[in-house]
Amino acid sequence: MSDSMTKEIDTDENNITKEDVLSYLAQNPDFLKTTPEAADLLVPSKDKKNGRKVADFQYYLVEKARADxxxxxxxxxxxxxxxRSNMHNQTRMHAAVLKLLEAESFQDFIHIITMDLNAILNVDLTCLVIESDASHAAALNLNGIRIVPEGTISAWMGAKEHILESDIYGVEEIYGGGAGLVRSQALLRIDVSAMTPPAILAFGSRDPNTFQAGQGVELISFLTRVIERSMRAWLNVPG
Structure with missing residues (x-):
């Protein structure tokens, strides 16, 4: 409370009069603006005149102050x-990257992507999908990678680097037996090398609104870039 207020009004609440309060408010017209919690203590009146309700502008001003x-x-x-949510997501992404860097073999690296990232990122399914012809499919499947025919990823992604979709149903080509669980997804193109086939990283969630068009993709795009560079190192191919 200001010095002028203490001079004009006794600190003993029993001695504060209505005139004291009105005088203080007149001298401090911004009081409600600077002390908005005081508006909660006011009980505005609605007067009647000649049997009719009269608009009380003070009432509406107080109500507006409360609403504001x-x-x-x-x-x-x-x-x-x-x-808080952004910070939490950033912490999750840091943990995911550190986990990927701990891989001791390429098979371990793929296992971390397809199994461990689910718990770290709080999604239900994480899949690595690669285009390949039938002659290479068996070997790739041993590493836990899902294989689709050549041209499939281009048909899904077009020229896009990422697709986020809500309220959808997962497809078996991406999620296998877990497709029925997926209600929203994020698909991110993986560009390892000109020497490697097209691939995508897919995140699937049972929550229809986990992934939505228009969401920021900076964090998951960063994770995708980390995976690309790590795969180049494991496969010993140029960028």
């Missing part, structure tokens, strides 16, 4: 929750 205060509080809370 609630709106600011909600926006602030939304910002805080978004920041």
């Amino acid at each position: 205060k609630a709106n600011v509080e909600k926006q602030t809370q939304d910002i805080i929750e978004t920041a």
Whole structure:
């Protein structure tokens, strides 16, 4: 409380009069603006005149102040929750990258992608899908990689580097027996080398809204780039 206020009003609440309060508010017209919580203590009146209800502008001003205060509080809370969520997702992605770097063999690397990333990133399925002809399919499947015919990934992705879809049903070509579980997905093109076939990294979730068109893809795109570079090292191919 300011010095001028303490001079005009006794700190003993029993000695504060209505005139004291009105005088202070007159001298401090921005009081409700700078102290919005005070609006919650006000009980605006609705007067009647000649039997008719009269619009009380003070009432509406107070109600507007309360609504503005609630709106600011909600926006602030939304910002805080978004920041927390972003930080949490970033922490998950860091953990995923560190796990990939711990791989002791290429088979272990693929196992981490297709099994361990599910728990780390809180998704239900993570699949690595590669185009190949039948002669190489058996060998690749031993490494836990899903194989699709040549041209399939181009048909799915077109010229896009990533696709995020909500409220969908997973396809067996990507998710195998778990396709029925998938209700939203993120598909990211993997460009290992000009010497390797087209591939995608697919994340599937049972929540229809985990992945949605328009979401930011910076973190999962970063993970994809890490996987590309790691695969080049394991396969000893140029970028």
